[in-house]
Amino acid sequence: QTGGVKKKAAKLLNISFRSMRYRVDKYSLGAMSIDDEDEGDGMSVGSA
Numbered sequence: 001q002t003g004g005v006k007k008k009a010a011k012l013l014n015i016s017f018r019s020m021r022y023r024v025d026k027y028s029l030g031a032m033s034i035d036d037e038d039e040g041d042g043m044s045v046g047s048a
Contacts, residue, residue, distance in 0.1 A: 002008035
């Protein structure tokens with residue numbers, strides 16, 4: 001349904017992208033690296 005786009009998946013689940021990413025990490029549901037983030041906020045781990 002989403003073509004692998006995590007932001008669309010979160011929208012279908014009626015939760016924020018960050019909430020979905022947290023739950024995926026918390027429950028070890030799959031690998032979601034920061035590079036896969038399609039949120040578009042320009043932030044990344046380690047940026048100042």
